[in-house]
Amino acid sequence: MESFFANLVTGFSIAATPMNLLYAFVGCLVGTLIGVLPGIGSVTTVALLIPITFGMSPTAGLILMAGVYYGAMYGGSTTSILANIPGESSAVVTTLDGHPMAKQGRAGAALATAAIGSFVAGTLSTVGLMLLAPPLAWVAISFGPAEYFSLMLLGLTAVSALGGRSLVKALVSMCLGLLLGTVGLDMGGFPRFNFGLVELYEGIDFIIPAIGLFALGEALDQAAVVRRTQLRHFDFKGRAWLTREEYRRSRGPWLRGSVLGFLVGILPGAGATIASFFSYALERRVSRHPEQFGKGAIEGVAGPEAANNASVGGAMVPLLTLGIPGSGTTAILLGAFMMFGLQPGPLLFQKNPDVIWALIASMYIGNAMLLVLNLPLIRVFVKLIDVRPALLVAAVLVLSTVGVYAANGRTFDLWLTLGFGVLGYLARRADFPAAPLILALVLERNMEDNFRRATTLSDGSLAIFLTRPISAAILALAVLSLFSPYIQAWLLTRRNARAGPVAPAGP
Amino acid sequence: MxxxxxxxxxxxxxxxxxxxxxxxxxxxLLQQDVxxxxxxxxxxxxxxxxxxxxxxxxxxxxxxxxxxxxxRPSEAELGPPPDVAAIVLVFAGLVGYTLAYERLGFILASALFMAFEIVVLEVERARWLWAVPVVVLLPVLLYLLFDTLLGVSLPAGLLG
The missing domain is CATH 1.10.287 (Helix Hairpins)
Structure with a gap:
């Protein structure tokens, strides 16, 4: 316990240096600014802003990226409430009551409850992360290659099962990511599948598919509709503030949303979207006025907004302790860690405790900064929603090239990104989710290393994954996660059969 | 289907x-099991x-x-049909942009690319003039931010 506080103090002493405070501030600010732009989700925001950290120390870079992640999550809620345009699936729920509130002239209250809820949730979930991560890392230190392989497989199957509409398509996307991950040198130092190209010798840099699939895919998607969409003008007058009554009604949802969001966030694949849907369903159930939901109930904004921010802290738990990201955004963060030469996992807590604790401390600081920043500046941010989409598409595309080109300084990567952009657009149209691909690509190297180490221990037999009890249990969970959409569908049809038609629950 | x-x-x-x-x-060469x-x-x-x-x-x-x-119906099925002409033009713009990236340099190529995309995608012609400051300033600012301030090198091209 003593070392725990000592660690936290060390963390704060690193995170609170003027430069690191500045990085946290810049991260939050830029994350919010880009997150507010309509149609740009947090994955794209994080991917677009990675090049800012290229020249930084790992600690500074990660502090900045964490700020961007938080800022983007929060910025998305502004667009959902005022413009009814959810930038990503986790912001969809916020539109249900947030936008009706805005239409009734209560936008200020909706924005305030989202901002304060995000602060409460961010802070509470950082406390959870701080308490849960060290013991989990301690347990995971005993894991061998078989356990790690199984864990990564679980991470991948869970994201595939929960992330898309079609399980088969999500798994195809995952396998494609694994396939792309095998391009380049293998653990024995042999080049594979590089078609003799020097540029592919070391594999495909994760930033290329991340920007291609998400940023370019989103931009092409917008380009496809921009000339046919009627634009509306948004205005926000007044200020973001809560009355005593609104505060009283928000308090419960914030706290429930924080706990729920944190717990759901820990589960691989679940993340922000499911957390926000669960929280909405929970608030409607416990409310004494469930009929107000969908018509501007403040609880319907407070709960889900708290939940989706709390899920960030939850998602950091498996990312930091096991090196398993549970979503597209955390997969990109994992890529950023690796870019800095850090391998998240139990060893990171032993080898680089300063980085981890500085990151945790910066999450407290970043959340407080966001609150201070957002309440007064909301009117400035709102102006961004009015940016013409044509200009937005052009600017996003230009910014995309910066990250890709700057990584290695060659146009080959731009061509590759263009290919991924087209793939990303087609995949979007055909309902193939992109998150499993990124996740698989980022994990492949590690997964295969562990696979080969484990099978070397067992003289080439695959049975080792089943004879080691922890590994077998994790694999069983992975199989179960694959069937979860079917179990969910089956439960729904049974419930429907009994209760007649109900609103579709969950994403 | x-x-x-x-x-x-x-x-x-x-x-x-x-x-x-x-x-x-x-x-x-070394015999491995896997x-x-x-x-x-x-x-x-x-x-x-x-x-x-x-x-x-x-x-x-x-x-x-x-x-x-x-x-569930997918978003693709619910939204308006895609504007194929716009996608093709945006894609062609990207190809041209990539070709010009190192030859013209980041600032010139980006400004030309943005101007092209805005002309293609902006329906209201009156808005074209409004975009001019952004088209000129954004590439310069990005170049200064990344190349000069953060030390992330971008091609200077003709302006170098």
Whole structure:
């Protein structure tokens, strides 16, 4: 316990240096600014802003990226409430009551409850992360290659099962990511599948598919509709503030949303979207006025907004302790860690405790900064929603090239990104989710290393994954996660059969 | 459904090609139990299986009366039909941009590219003039921020 506080103090002493405070501030600010732009989700925001950290120390870079992640999550809620345009699936729920509130002239209250809820949730979930991560890392230190392989497989199957509409398509996307991950040198130092190209010798840099699939895919998607969409003008007058009554009604949802969001966030694949849907369903159930939901109930904004921010802290738990990201955004963060030469996992807590604790401390600081920043500046941010989409598409595309080109300084990567952009657009149209691909690509190297180490221990037999009890249990969970959409569908049809038609629950 | 079938067959073909490419990998001199081709073989096998499911899924499902998971209309089906001309033009712009990236340099290429995209995508001509300051300033600011301030090198091109 003593070392725990000592660690936290060390963390704060690193995170609170003027430069690191500045990085946290810049991260939050830029994350919010880009997150507010309509149609740009947090994955794209994080991917677009990675090049800012290229020249930084790992600690500074990660502090900045964490700020961007938080800022983007929060910025998305502004667009959902005022413009009814959810930038990503986790912001969809916020539109249900947030936008009706805005239409009734209560936008200020909706924005305030989202901002304060995000602060409460961010802070509470950082406390959870701080308490849960060290013991989990301690347990995971005993894991061998078989356990790690199984864990990564679980991470991948869970994201595939929960992330898309079609399980088969999500798994195809995952396998494609694994396939792309095998391009380049293998653990024995042999080049594979590089078609003799020097540029592919070391594999495909994760930033290329991340920007291609998400940023370019989103931009092409917008380009496809921009000339046919009627634009509306948004205005926000007044200020973001809560009355005593609104505060009283928000308090419960914030706290429930924080706990729920944190717990759901820990589960691989679940993340922000499911957390926000669960929280909405929970608030409607416990409310004494469930009929107000969908018509501007403040609880319907407070709960889900708290939940989706709390899920960030939850998602950091498996990312930091096991090196398993549970979503597209955390997969990109994992890529950023690796870019800095850090391998998240139990060893990171032993080898680089300063980085981890500085990151945790910066999450407290970043959340407080966001609150201070957002309440007064909301009117400035709102102006961004009015940016013409044509200009937005052009600017996003230009910014995309910066990250890709700057990584290695060659146009080959731009061509590759263009290919991924087209793939990303087609995949979007055909309902193939992109998150499993990124996740698989980022994990492949590690997964295969562990696979080969484990099978070397067992003289080439695959049975080792089943004879080691922890590994077998994790694999069983992975199989179960694959069937979860079917179990969910089956439960729904049974419930429907009994209760007649109900609103579709969950994403 | 038709496109799912096409995609499924493409996935099967990819899986088969990948399997063969993995089998053709040179074996390391040091004898290993698990060589560089084993993991790719597993992925290839999964791809073939998934491709078959994707292409033949509806038929299989009817055969075993398995319920479809989460039948929801996709956003693609709900939204307006895609503006193919816009996509083709944006894509052509990107190809031109990539060709010009190192030749003209980041600032010039980006400004030209943005101007092109805005002319293509902005319906209200009156807005073109409004975009001019952004088209000129954004590339310069990004260049100063990344290249000069953060030390992330971007091509200077003609202006270098």
């Amino acid at each position: 038709f496109w799912d079938r096409v995609a499924g067959l493409a996935v099967v073909a990819l899986g088969v090609a990948y399997w063969r490419a993995a089998s053709a990998l040179p074996r390391p 060589g560089p081709e084993v993991f790719p073989h597993l992925i290839a096998g999964a791809l073939v299986g998934l491709g078959v499911l994707l292409a033949g899924g509806p038929l299989l499902r009817r055969a075993v009366r398995w319920p479809a998971a989460r039948p």
